[in-house]
Amino acid sequence: MKYVNYILEDFVKDEYFQKWVLDSDAMTNGFWENWLADHPNKRELVEKARRLVLLMDFDNDKLSEKDFDGMWRHIIEKRNDIQKEIRLTQKSKSRVFLKVAAVFVGLVALGIVSYTQGVFDAAPVESVVVQPQITLELEDGTVAVLDETSSKVVTDASGKKVVSQEKNKLQYDKANKESGSLEYNVLTVPYGKKFGIVLSDGSEVYLNSGTKLRYPINFLKDAPRNVYLDGEAYFSVEKDESRPFTVITDDMNTRVYGTEFNMSSYKDENNTSTVLVEGSVSVYKSNNGEAGKPIKIKPGQRAIYNEEAILVEKANINKYIAWKDNKLLFVDDSFDLMLKELERHFNVEIENEYQELGLKKFTGTFENESLEKILEVCQEHTPFEFYKEDGKIIIVNIKPSV
Template sequence: MKYLTFDRIDFAADDYFIQWVHHPDAGNNRFWCEFLADYPYKQEEVKAARTLVLGLSEKSSFGSMEDEMWKEIQSGMYKSAGQPSLKKWYKQRSFLTAVTAACILGIGFFFINNLGLSDKEAMPPEPQITLQLQDGSKQAIDESATRTITTGAGRALGQQNKQVLVYKETQQSATELAYNELTVPYGKTFELVLSDGSHIYLNAGSMLRYPVQFLPGQPRDVFLDGEAFFEVAKDNTRPFTVVTDEMNTRVYGTKFNVTSYKNEGNTYTVLAEGSVGVYKPEDKANEKTIQKIVPGQKANFENQKIVVEDINVYKYTAWTSGELYFLNDRFDIILRKLERHYNVKINNTYKASEKEQLTSSFKEGDSLELVLGILKKLQPFNYERSGNTITITPP
């Protein structure tokens, strides 16, 4: 996070920090409260920065020299002019900092606490990952746990090691297919290793239905609603197929990403390594119906046909490492990804913004408020947050 390297001068020049000082709301109060809770050693710098921002904005009290300095801070000119002069000026105003810093920050925390903005219990309960077994029973997955996954009859299926569920290959060959179903809610991701050794990364808002054991000599079929990245174990005798409503992906051993959210109507496969073929579900998989793609290509199902194009693979796989990566993405698509990533509901009433294309990236752990604050600079808009619902409005 960039704020970890900030000193009081950097904070005083930051737009999002300035917004919090002058126009605190539920979103920015929550962000800065959590920031100070996570990094308490930054409290003194934040105190001083708040004093500086508030002091420099009081035109009636401070006169023209401070006004000019404030303009320099806002425009970023202090960096080229050199920080020593600003710090010297700040030292001259140290009596103001000493007297008011604790008071100003105290007021800020009073505002936060009395509005309940730092009370995490006021937020909706955290959604749970669930595993539905072949008998229809469901188990909640505790991502901090290590345990053996068993059926209702006590038969071991595999081992959960926190955020990874690993199925084991049984000693005796399976004679019939028994399916499990893993559901990952908004705000979470999860990993799964199938009994054949195939490794699957499930993105937020996704469901995968798969056999506990694959049958000898029979195709390996799994059923996806959502998004997943696959590292398929090679087996030339048993082709592996990802089945979705609009397009199937056939593979023997490779790395690829499949996206097919039923509620969004967008289905595509991106190939990172190896070779795959895609075809319509109503067609039988053969040389005539399968359309092959090579690494660096995307097969997209649109207007009842499959279209192949060259793409930047990382744009579609960055999520597996927790990164939000937008490359010339439409604003409405970005908002849908933010909904899934942060488990929120976003209502965009600023319809003119939906088709605007933006490019930006965010690391794992970046708050939603920080993300929206940066996106606002690329595509101006306003927003309000009420609990788990965000409303986008025109600027």
Template sequence: MKSLIDKFLNNTITVSELDELQKWLQKPKHQVEFETYLRDLSDTNTALQDIDFELAYAAVWKSIQKTQNPVKRLYNGWIKYAAIVFLFLGLGYFYQQGFFNEKLEPIIDETHITLQLDNGTIKVINEDGSTKVIDARGEVIGKQEGSQLSYDDNSNTETLAYNTLTVPYGKRFDVKLSDGTLVHLNAGTSLKYPVKFIKGLDRQVFLNGEAYFDVVKDTNHPFIVNADEINVRVLGTQFNMTSYPEDAHTNTVLVEGSVSIYKKDETYNKETTTVLQPGYIASLNKDNDLISINPADIAMHTAWMKGRLILNEVAFKNILKKLERQYNVTFINNYKALENRYFTAKFDIEDIHQVMTSFSNSASFSFTFNNNEIIINP
């Protein structure tokens, strides 16, 4: 198979040999061997060392979109880059009916942070690494360093193009938008946003989950967050917003400045919109579609950014949802009487075992672990 891989890289492989290679690659252990072999080659092969994996991927993707003949496209000068794409993606793409099908189906572990580009391509983000964000034209529009993804405002595009960043349970991540606005994303959250804000248009993003926004002020271009059934409109301020699909409320907590809140199907009207003041929370009840405003405990609503959990008279059923997101676990609660019991607690560096022990001592229940599943019994 090493001989076939060499032919693959040198563009001397035959169609029958290519078919043999793709069948061999269907086994996960062979994919690992393939990746290891390519990495070994890159240590001694100058040509492989000089290739920019990101640009290679962009070029291959663009080529795939332009041709209807998948075998021909590999023979039109892209065959070496196609091998590098395997390496770059960590062998994360498979073909539904074989290596040369036209439709690519990404198979990505749901525990990974992912970035969906405007063309539908999905990139896996390693929060310990670094990478570039490249658009369909091969232009670098942003970069990732560790736990933050930053976008440039130097892009030449004048049309809206969206990326979607998704953070799984158990992780947090930051994104700095092209206008300098910093968004902290909590576990189980996705944010859809333009890679560049266009002059003359509102700065609108779409949230599913929880995020803390530190918005750069621009009086000519309001910043609007759409979450479920409401819009939050600001010019420049800091606020926390929670809109998980399974929650009964969509909450906006204002830290500083002011925000305007109005229904998604309404046009913004300064005279009729709900204005929130610092230190208050606006809650949209998803059942009756009503918005209520009350004083807020800022520390409780923003503790998640430092990995902390502060609970102040919170129902146990809602606590379990928070724990699932923060620790990437699943609960089976066989003690239903606990669901509507309220708890007050603070956790900082405790792991999930310590957290559950604390609650079990307080509420007198037992629990067992089954991998990432936690079973609660009376």
């Protein structure tokens, strides 16, 4: 592992080390405890780095006056090794970065130091593959490419306005269609991206990576509101008891009148489920149509379609909606399931050739960590090797030494 060759500054600038010191969870703590057990000669160095990180997080008052003075002297003694510029490469990536900036700005004002030691220069992250674009397919077949950093009005082939785009969200005009046939749009969000939409009834939907949603431009005035999901999305549905709102998937449908819930149904993963955040919903098997007896679930419950049956269980809501905040939250999840989420999140293909590893269970939270960092953490749980080949990540068992 690369940590074997780390010096003090390397540990301090390492985001996963910072997370262990300031905001540890079971997986992070397990990683560093196992690493220190395997490398006892690094304990003294790690302890110095830990105290320095705590110094930079001075608001938490975790450091003794003696440790504070010692770490302060270390900074002063290193001032002659400083670089020519301060460069913070990632905006608000952790509390540590902001606290460090404040510490060194104060030192500059006092005339003690002029520049940092370059501890917080992050290595550039190389993209594995170029991300595809978010697209909106209109009723007339026109396909509009959506750049989530810009705003515009999307029009059809005749130049008629269809919807307004406000950066990473589509906003349809609030209106109902009196009668006639419905006209549909299809929003497709590729791996590595997320996107929001406000439907014509005011309901809001936030689409996860690798998701497609088909929905009417305007709902009919006196008819049910139906949308079609392939992937995962978080719904906040406008209440309308006269027109139930139904999310339709290949395996299980979810019917609501006004509530918030998360639904996941990726066609190639056999994982259709609905997690209720608030309100009340009913779920039923898709192939039963209206004849299927709905099963009601309560907030904090999860309905799962499994082998032609629907099961209901208590759920950790945060686990299933963490993706909305760009977090990865795993709770006793198999490595194979982790890989599927990592593929969507990082827009990369991962091939696991170590079959036994796929069944191992992992727990941990990741927010700003790179794919490489997450895999390195998993390596401490169960050793394996990974490498990049032809644009994808290959995971293999460690070859026995000869």
